[in-house]
Amino acid sequence: MIPTIKQNPIIKLIYNSYVVLFFIYLALPLSVVAVFAFNDSQFPSLPWEGFTLTWFFGTEQPWLGVFNERRIMRSIGTSAFIALCVSFLSILVGTINAFLFERANFKFKGFLYVLMLLPLVIPGIILGISILVFSNFVANGVEDLTGWEIEALRPGLTLVVLGQFSFITTIATLVIAARLKKFDSSLEEAALNLGASQWQAIYHVTLPFLRPAMIGAGIVALLMSFENFNTTLMLVGSDAPLTITMFDRLKEGSTPVLNAVSLLLMIGSSALALVMIFFQKTDEKP
Amino acid sequence: MIGPRTKLGLILLMSPLLLWLTTLIIIPHLDMLYVSLREKVGVRQYEFGFGNYMTFFTEPLYWNTFARTAYMSIMATVLTLFIGFPISYYIAKIAKGRLKMALFLLCLVPFWVSELVRTFGWMILLRETGVISSFLQWSGIVNQPVEMLYNDAAIMVGLVYTSMLFMVVPLVTTLDSLDDSLIEAGYDLGASGFAILKNIVIPHAVPGIVTGSIVVFMLSLGNYLTPILLGGKSSLWFTGMIYSQFITRFNWEQGAAFGFLLLGLSSLIVFVGLKLSGQTLAKTMG
Numbered sequence: 001m002i003p004t005i006k007q008n009p010i011i012k013l014i015y016n017s018y019v020v021l022f023f024i025y026l027a028l029p030l031s032v033v034a035v036f037a038f039n040d041s042q043f044p045s046l047p048w049e050g051f052t053l054t055w056f057f058g059t060e061q062p063w064l065g066v067f068n069e070r071r072i073m074r075s076i077g078t079s080a081f082i083a084l085c086v087s088f089l090s091i092l093v094g095t096i097n098a099f100l101f102e103r104a105n106f107k108f109k110g111f112l113y114v115l116m117l118l119p120l121v122i123p124g125i126i127l128g129i130s131i132l133v134f135s136n137f138v139a140n141g142v143e144d145l146t147g148w149e150i151e152a153l154r155p156g157l158t159l160v161v162l163g164q165f166s167f168i169t170t171i172a173t174l175v176i177a178a179r180l181k182k183f184d185s186s187l188e189e190a191a192l193n194l195g196a197s198q199w200q201a202i203y204h205v206t207l208p209f210l211r212p213a214m215i216g217a218g219i220v221a222l223l224m225s226f227e228n229f230n231t232t233l234m235l236v237g238s239d240a241p242l243t244i245t246m247f248d249r250l251k252e253g254s255t256p257v258l259n260a261v262s263l264l265l266m267i268g269s270s271a272l273a274l275v276m277i278f279f280q281k282t283d284e285k286p
Numbered sequence: 287m288i289g290p291r292t293k294l295g296l297i298l299l300m301s302p303l304l305l306w307l308t309t310l311i312i313i314p315h316l317d318m319l320y321v322s323l324r325e326k327v328g329v330r331q332y333e334f335g336f337g338n339y340m341t342f343f344t345e346p347l348y349w350n351t352f353a354r355t356a357y358m359s360i361m362a363t364v365l366t367l368f369i370g371f372p373i374s375y376y377i378a379k380i381a382k383g384r385l386k387m388a389l390f391l392l393c394l395v396p397f398w399v400s401e402l403v404r405t406f407g408w409m410i411l412l413r414e415t416g417v418i419s420s421f422l423q424w425s426g427i428v429n430q431p432v433e434m435l436y437n438d439a440a441i442m443v444g445l446v447y448t449s450m451l452f453m454v455v456p457l458v459t460t461l462d463s464l465d466d467s468l469i470e471a472g473y474d475l476g477a478s479g480f481a482i483l484k485n486i487v488i489p490h491a492v493p494g495i496v497t498g499s500i501v502v503f504m505l506s507l508g509n510y511l512t513p514i515l516l517g518g519k520s521s522l523w524f525t526g527m528i529y530s531q532f533i534t535r536f537n538w539e540q541g542a543a544f545g546f547l548l549l550g551l552s553s554l555i556v557f558v559g560l561k562l563s564g565q566t567l568a569k570t571m572g
Contacts, residue, residue, distance in 0.1 A: 011479075015372070015376070018372060019372075019373060019376050019389075022369070022373050023389075023392060025447070026392065026393065026395075026396055026447075026450070027392075027396075028407070028411065029396075029404055029406075029407025029408050029410075029411060029447065030396055030399060030403070030404065030407055031407075032407055032410045032411055032417055033403055033406055033407040033410065036410060092302075093302045093303070093306060096299060096302050096303070097302070097303050099289070099299060100299045100300055100303060103288065103289030103290070104289050104290050104296055104299060104300075106296060106300070112303070114567055115307055115311075115312075116303065116307065117567050118311060119311055121504060121552070121553070121556050121567070122311075122549065122552075123504065123507065123508025123525070123548060123549065123552055124508055125508055125510055125525050125528060125529070125545075125548075126318075126508070126545050126548060126549050127311075129318065129528065129532055129541060129542065129545050130311075130314035130315050130317070130318040130545070131310060131314050132532070133314065133317050133318045133321050133538060133542060134313055134314035134317040134318070135314075137317055137321075162310060163310075165306075165310070166306070166310040166311060169306060185288075188288050192288075198288050201288060202288060206288070223398060226400070227399075227400040227401065227402075229400075229401060229402060229510065229511055230508065230509075230510050230511075230525075233510065233529070234529070234532065234533075243400060243402050246402050246406075247402060247511070247515075250402070250406060250409075250515065251515075254406070254409065254410075258406060259406075259410075262399075262400075262402075262403040262406060265399060265400055265403055266399050266403065269398040269399055269400075270395070270398060272398075273398050
């Protein structure tokens with residue numbers, strides 16, 4: 001059961017092979033996606049026709065590489081734009097919320113905290129449709145009353161950003177509040193004693209301490225926004241972000257271009273994850 | 287400690303949170319409830335009534351799909367638990383030092399990649415012209431292509447794969463906190479491996495099992511991509527019905543009612559799970 005206890009070698013062998021099999025199972029789908037990005041064939045399937053970079057740099061149909069595929073490149077841009085907006089907004093609101101829950105005392109604090117957690121237990125697709133229904137209600141109401149058409153409240157980028165923001169902020173709040181909890185508030189008092197104003201103390205002492213958590217929350221927000229599908233699906237307008245474009249393409253039939261995009265996504269997310277690990281490392285060293 | 291000193295300060299600090307929760311979570315859900323409770327009687331004319339919910343109960347296709355989604359999600363949860371538990375135990379109790387960290391990180395890696403990419407990987411593996419089919423033909427086990435996509439087993443494989451992280455992380459955390467000496471004591475007192483598992487390890491791991499199961503069930507229930515892509519046209523997943531009511535048929539009243547039913551089931555499971563294990567939402571998340 002544990003290393004200090006002797007174990008029947010056959011059971012041990014079975015157990016170890018199970019663990020190995022499990023990790024093969026984990027790695028298999030991602031590996032095939034990556035490998036077939038380099039297959040010189042029109043379909044991401046066997047047989048192996050030889051190595052090629054055409055699915056990245058190809059310039060002519062049907063061998064159009066991902067870097068020359070307008071629709072995909074544009075949707076990467078859209079996704080990046082959405083992700084940056086969501087990330088910025090959720091760090092901002094998450095930091096304010098962290099101060100609220102860690103530094104203030106008020107009635108219904110426990111209730112408000114549970115309410116703040118709720119977006120995480122609501123299925124993404126429900127978040128999407130509820131925001132869709134409500135924004136449509138508001139937009140129709142305004143149009144009926146004043147005749148103004150508010151484009152931002154119709155399915156499109158603004159709604160996608162708001163929809164993703166609505167649950168990613170919870171995560172940002174949790175991450176930043178956890179860091180603020182560890183803050184030694186005598187540092188702030190020292191700053192105040194040395195003549196700093198409250199704002200100066202927060203700006204020069206507290207916020208720098210929170211920075212690793214803010215960056216971490218921002219990266220998690222970027223990744224979650226980039227990957228989000230369910231909420232986005234219900235709120236998307238004519239500017240489709242990457243996951244939606246890929247989904248549409250996948251329904252039409254898959255080409256190795258999708259493998260190439262997927263590989264780029266994998267590289268992108270691992271790079272971001274590494275950046276985050278790096279920041280958490282510096283976070284441990286005070 | 288710097289915090290809001292005046293009532294005004296507190297209100298200002300609280301306003302982003304309140305704005306976020308009321309405009310993006312609470313009011314949209316109330317509005318969705320309102321929409322689900324009205325029946326269309328003419329062009330832009332509605333009447334209050336439970337007709338949309340009645341349709342759900344009188345139309346076998348709808349509640350069959352609902353029950354099927356719930357049943358498949360429970361199956362996926364149980365499978366994820368059974369597959370993930372030995373792995374979590376291995377990571378928490380058997381692997382040591384570097385290997386432990388490496389295995390744990392390996393479990394996390396696939397989940398930094400979009401769910402779309404993971405599902406795409408399974409499509410490449412499982413389809414008729416896919417890697418596994420080709421491999422089986424090459425090795426002579428079968429003599430014609432086998433289609434392994436577009437059935438319930440494929441959906442299950444995808445759901446378990448997608449949910450694994452959310453089971454393994456809480457399990458590793460709780461198993462890590464189990465003192466090795468308790469297992470040794472059980473062994474010294476002559477208990478069999480099975481008895482130790484049943485009387486020491488599993489009782490200790492209950493909080494992790496509950497947390498993991500709740501999250502996996504919720505995510506499976508609300509999943510859209512995996513059932514649609516791996517299950518094909520006949521996948522019959524409840525989120526797919528919500529999507530088609532909203533986007534294809536433009537019957538928002540019916541879609542909102544479906545949304546509420548899904549939200550109800552999901553919340554019920556979260557609630558019951560937390561009650562059974564004596565945990566609170568705040569403790570589970572924070």
